[in-house]
Amino acid sequence: MLRNYLKTALRVLLRRKFYTFISLFAISFTLLVVTLATAMLDSIFAPYPPEVHADRSLLVMSLRMSGPKASQEGGPGYGFLDRCVRGLASAERVSIFSDPDEAVSFLDGRKVKSFLRRTDGEYWKILEFDFVEGEPFTAADDREGNPVAVINEATRDRFFGANAGPAAGKSLEVAGRSFRVVGVVRNVPITRIVPFGDIWVPIGSQPNDAYKSDWSSGYAAVVLAPSRKDLPRVQAEFQERLKTTQIPDPEYTTLTSGAETLFETVSRNLLSARLDESRPGLLRAIVILVLVLFMALPTLNLVNLNLSRILERAPEIGVRKAFGASSLTLVGQFVVENVFLTLVGGALGWILSALVLAAVEASDLIPYAHFQLNLRILAWGVLTALFFGVLSGVYPAWRMSRLHPVAALRGASE
């Protein structure tokens, strides 16, 4: 039975090639955009290595210092993080690291820009980077301010050449100083906010100690809890610390910050006016709402198109009804036709999005980008296509089932 439905479907769709083409175009384009958006969000928020412990870690990435006459907000500084985050009793490990800064090196007269990140020793224990050579620097290196560096493969190829052998032990010059390479890691995409970088050096290797007393901007911290259940305890202890810590600048009296997941931080920055409450539920709802609205327009248009397609076949439907076909059979046939069309459109959209993502990876638009069209995204895509297909087929099928055979045979479509 299904084979007959499909054969009829194909013939019907080929009868009006132009409209079939534009339906397919609309479906595949919409699904292309939805798949791209999902892949993007996935590459930023989903837990991929080196963030293997994302489910039991929290980030401190924002700080607000406010007083009666002035307030300042932005990224936290090393001084604040050292005082308020480092000694948290309920945490298993804490790491403080800087934002990635662009640093310039001169190689044989060429100017090379790399993203330089300053981290402590704990960074390498919380994030599990894939070391192709050597090993990370340690907390002792940070304390002593040793000029050592971990670099990624792209940096190794850029500075020493792709086939020049191991880079461990060689030295490179960046931001005017010379560092000795102790380890080489695999490239991490720029969409991974915490681990991304080209060159990592110890925080203590800076030319002066001014950062230690700076409370505003440039750094962030990641807190690893012993287990998922301990996360609320860590957050509570952190909030307690904020209330009781003395602020060095007498102009400010209150500290506002949060230890939370990346998604919560983004929702706080985008949606919360007061920076003391993250709203992940609201952000998730907004994202889903936007996606649904985005898909609603093509769906409604397709409903119209499908209505025309089916009412054009009024005489055929009248004949079948007169011969005793039940409404259910006809509705079933039509829904199968529609789902078939939508799945073809969905497959096209899937192929197109794979091509587009491959093109983005090949170009240098997003450094070290690596998009995975994994099973999760595939499942979402198929579900969306099915949803699309059924939704845009239901109303026309219902209209068609109400056709009176006599009127239909005569050619009327009411």
Place this chain on the structure above:
Amino acid sequence: MIRHLLKLAWNRKKSNVLVVVEVFASFLVVFVVATSVAYVATNAKLKLGFDARDVWSVRCDSGVSHHEGEGLEHYSEMDRLVREVAAVPGVERATGTFAVPYQNSRAVTSLPKDGSHLQVEFLDVDDAFADVFRIQLTRGRWFGPEDEGRSWRPVVLNRRLAGALFGDEDPIGRPLPRNEGDGESRVVGIVEEFRMAGELSAAELFLLRRIEPAQAGTIPPRNVTLRVAPESGTDLEQAILARMRAVDPSKTYELRRIDDMRAEYFRMRLAPLLVGGLVAVFLLMMVALGLLGVLWQNVTRRTRELALRRSAGASGADIRRQILLEVLLTTTPGVLLGTLLVVQIPMLDLMPSLRGVAVSIGLLIAVGAIYALTTVCALYPAWMAMRVLPAEALRCE
């Protein structure tokens, strides 16, 4: 004919509502994108007021936050850095600046005028600034060593600010209106224009003030900005950075070419327009899809009516004209609604920096685009309607 078609359209209002909504939404988006492009284009035509080719800037970061940077020794450190950089071969002139063009930073002050306040953008600069940025004055003179130790502060205005403060009178030598507690400033020169934000940004009232002598409680400039000989390469960059590090190793230095910053500024400004354009394209596609669907419905349902017209003597061209007119009637409500909404902006002066020219251009483009699209969409269904053979269609009765 029109009244008859209106009646037909009203009878089918349910299927037309979706098209009207889509036309309205895409009209708004196309209008916003077209107006933004027009706005940026009209800004780009104005004079910039300075020449930043072959100008580089080095940011000197001592790693200390705002408060700890105050102190007279920091001023002399910066002065020394500027002098040393100027001495590097290949550097023509150097100056210490608080900000550089093409960055998103604005310093605004308010000057009292006729009972209210004027918001004025300002920048504190030193005597070498005009040479580094090749600033041409139309009246008066730039700052110089003769201004050292004066009791009043010399300032240079752009022509727009001079007009706003002094009208047609000669502004040279006049004191600026000042707030309570401010020192006295006097105008020594006028420039035609100075648009520090960049070519694509709106023109402002601009005030250039001579840097105050080193005072406790203020911070010195953070950037050493310099003009180099044309075609200078990375070896000069290295030489400059090496000299600065030798003079003061406690700071970190970041050298950027203003040309690169300009390219970044253009990218940042034009990227939202690109995104807006993509959204507009998507919405226009939806309009096309919706229209095609609705028109197909119309034609298949009304084969007998169209066939009747043909047999009564209407030509194929008449039928086509009817379909096209119906399409225009369907899109016009959306366009009218959109126009009504959009016309409020210049009428109520909702966005003062947006000039009438940009809005009119945007409106014209949006209206033109929608009508062009809908006409193209009507072609295929109109052709389908033309091909209805009266004998075939009227036979089924």
